[in-house]
Amino acid sequence: xxxxxxxxxxxxxxxxxxxxxxxxxxxxxxxxxxxxxxxxxxxxxxxxxxxxxxxxxxxxxxxxxxxxxxxxxxxxxxxxxxxxxxxxxxxxxxxxxxxxxxxxxxxxxxxxxxxxxxxxxxxxxxxxxxxxxxxxxxxxxxxxxxxxxxxxxxxxxxxxxxxxxxxxxxxxxxxxxxxxxxxxxxxxxxxxxxxxxxxxxxxxxxxxxxxxxxxxxxxxxxxxxxxxxxxxxxxxxxxxxxxxxxxxxxxxxxxxxxxxxxxxxxxxxxxxxxxxxxxxxxxxxxxxxxxxxxxxxxxxxxxxxxxxxxxxxxxxxxxxxxxxxxxxxxxxxxxxxxxxxxxxxxxxxxxxxxxxxxxxxxxxxxxxxxxxxxxxxxxxxxxxxxxxxxx
Numbered sequence: 001x002x003x004x005x006x007x008x009x010x011x012x013x014x015x016x017x018x019x020x021x022x023x024x025x026x027x028x029x030x031x032x033x034x035x036x037x038x039x040x041x042x043x044x045x046x047x048x049x050x051x052x053x054x055x056x057x058x059x060x061x062x063x064x065x066x067x068x069x070x071x072x073x074x075x076x077x078x079x080x081x082x083x084x085x086x087x088x089x090x091x092x093x094x095x096x097x098x099x100x101x102x103x104x105x106x107x108x109x110x111x112x113x114x115x116x117x118x119x120x121x122x123x124x125x126x127x128x129x130x131x132x133x134x135x136x137x138x139x140x141x142x143x144x145x146x147x148x149x150x151x152x153x154x155x156x157x158x159x160x161x162x163x164x165x166x167x168x169x170x171x172x173x174x175x176x177x178x179x180x181x182x183x184x185x186x187x188x189x190x191x192x193x194x195x196x197x198x199x200x201x202x203x204x205x206x207x208x209x210x211x212x213x214x215x216x217x218x219x220x221x222x223x224x225x226x227x228x229x230x231x232x233x234x235x236x237x238x239x240x241x242x243x244x245x246x247x248x249x250x251x252x253x254x255x256x257x258x259x260x261x262x263x264x265x266x267x268x269x270x271x272x273x274x275x276x277x278x279x280x281x282x283x284x285x286x287x288x289x290x291x292x293x294x295x296x297x298x299x300x301x302x303x304x305x306x307x308x309x310x311x312x313x314x315x316x317x318x319x320x321x322x323x324x325x326x327x328x329x330x331x332x333x334x335x336x337x338x339x340x341x342x343x344x345x346x347x348x349x350x351x352x353x354x355x356x357x358x359x360x361x362x363x364x365x366x367x368x369x370x371x372x373x374x375x376x377x378x379x380x381x382x383x384x385x386x387x388x389x390x391x
Contacts, residue, residue, distance in 0.1 A: 020046070024056065029222060030254035030292055031072075033064035051109040051126035058102035058133050062140075065091050070335030071140060072257060089141050099137060106130035121162050125172060128158035132175060152179060170213055171220040177209025178227060207231055214244070222248070229261065238268035254292025256282060260304055267308050279305050299328040303336045307343055313387075315347045322347065326360070329367055338368040342377050349385040357384065 024039030037060045044053040066072045069089045091099070107130050113123035135151030138144040156179040162172040183201030210231065214224035225244050232241035242265050249258045263278035283301050285293040306321030322344040329337035345360030361377035368374050 021056075024060075026252075028060060028063070029252045031067060031257065032254070032292070033060055033067060036060050037064065048105075049109055051106040051113075051123070051130065054102045054106035054109065055126060055129045055133060058099050058106065058130070061091075061095050061099045061102070062133060062137055065089055065095055066140065068333065070333030073260070073333065073335055091141060096141075103130050103134050103137075119165055121166055121169065121172075124158050124162050124165075128155040128162070128172075128175065131155040131158070152182070170217045173209050174213045174217065174220045174224050174227075177206045177213065177224075179206070180209065181206025181231060203235075207235070222251070233265070233268070236268070238265040241265050242269070254290075256285070256293055256296050259285075263304060263308065267311065272308075272312055275308055276305070279308070297328065297331050299325040299332055299340075300336055303332065303340050307339065310343050310347055313350075315351055319344065319347050319351075326363070329363075334368050334371070338364050338371050338373040341367060342373040345377060345380060346385040349380065350387065354384060 020039050020043040024036045024043060027033070027036035027039060037057065040053070040056040040060055044050070044057055047053060063072065066089070071089065106126060110123045110127035110130065113120050114127065117123070131151050132155040135148045135155065138151060139148035152175075156175050159172045159175045162169055163176070166172075180202045184203040184206060185201070207228075210224050210228050213220050214228050215221075217224055225248060229241045229244050229248075232238065232244075242262065245258055245262045245265060248255070249262065252258065259278055259282050263275045263282075266272075266275035266278060279301060282293070282296075282304070283298075286296055286298060286301060302321045303325035306318045306323075306325060309315075309318035309321065322340055325332065325336065326340040326344050329340055332340070341360050341364035345357040345364065348354070348357035348360060358381060361380050364377040365374045
């Protein structure tokens with residue numbers, strides 16, 4: 001569900017194992033990561049020597065951590081954070097141990113199979129996924145950016161080998177497309193690094209490749225669709241993303257991030273009515289206790305609504321909702337919490353209420369001192385926020 005994540009399931013396994021895998025995937029894509037983890041752990045116990053099953057456990061641990069820290073939302077919903085600026089996430093010791101041990105085993109098991117048959121595409125693919133997941137972890141958790149990029153490049157080379165052996169393998173092209181897009185988006189200084197030799201990156205080609213996997217992939221079609229939505233948001237193409245999000249919502253109706261994303265897409269298109277209607281739907285599902293929405297903090301919905309109204313310059317209403325989310329900021333993920341304070345300060349500045357604005361900015365800084373939002377708040381302590389002029 002993130003830029004370098006891939007779901008792998010054996011298609012030719014006993015029915016009970018397929019049921020476990022399918023149940024785990026359904027929970028995974030509906031953001032029910034503890035339940036997904038239970039299913040994948042049981043799936044792994046049936047065949048602990050399968051590297052793909054080790055990867056599924058590691059991936060779920062990582063994505064549960066990302067959801068808790070708001071990293072999935074900053075990837076999927078806001079789509080505006082640069083690749084090289086991410087707040088560091090703090091896993092529990094148990095999470096770190098399970099992730100690292102699962103990846104270690106996946107790499108060892110894959111390598112053992114490759115030692116027997118270097119052209120084993122399933123082993124190459126499992127190795128690629130494990131290394132890519134490790135790269136994600138290094139990027140988001142340990143903040144070892146160069147090691148992370150080195151891992152992703154190594155994984156991409158493995159996928160290149162797969163498509164050389166089997167050109168019909170569309171799923172293996174997903175990382176190729178993501179890698180092309182990411183490298184093409186990196187500052188020049190990173191692109192001239194030695195381990196990127198031969199990979200110049202191509203944003204447009206990367207998008208075309210991800211779209212190919214979304215349309216024709218088997219195992220990675222859903223991942224490709226999710227990634228494509230994030231890319232379209234970054235590329236200011238919300239109209240291309242809306243039908244994909246609607247399709248994902250039909251398949252995974254318990255995933256509230258898709259509905260929040262839909263609201264953002266409509267807002268980007270200038271359709272305020274549909275944007276607010278999507279948030280009304282989230283609130284309705286929350287009130288009714290719908291599956292997947294029970295654990296969504298109501299303040300997260302308040303933040304989404306306040307943030308949307310801020311951009312539409314409905315400042316008084318925005319302040320009402322942002323005040324609610326800011327008051328319960330510690331019940332939110334760090335990303336939404338700090339932005340609640342930042343947006344509140346910006347609203348007050350636009351209304352000329354400087355004292356209240358400074359108070360909100362200081363709370364943003366205290367809440368998440370190392371975040372981008374805190375850095376922006378520091379700037380507004382000395383100079384009031386003003387909306388950028390429309391070009």
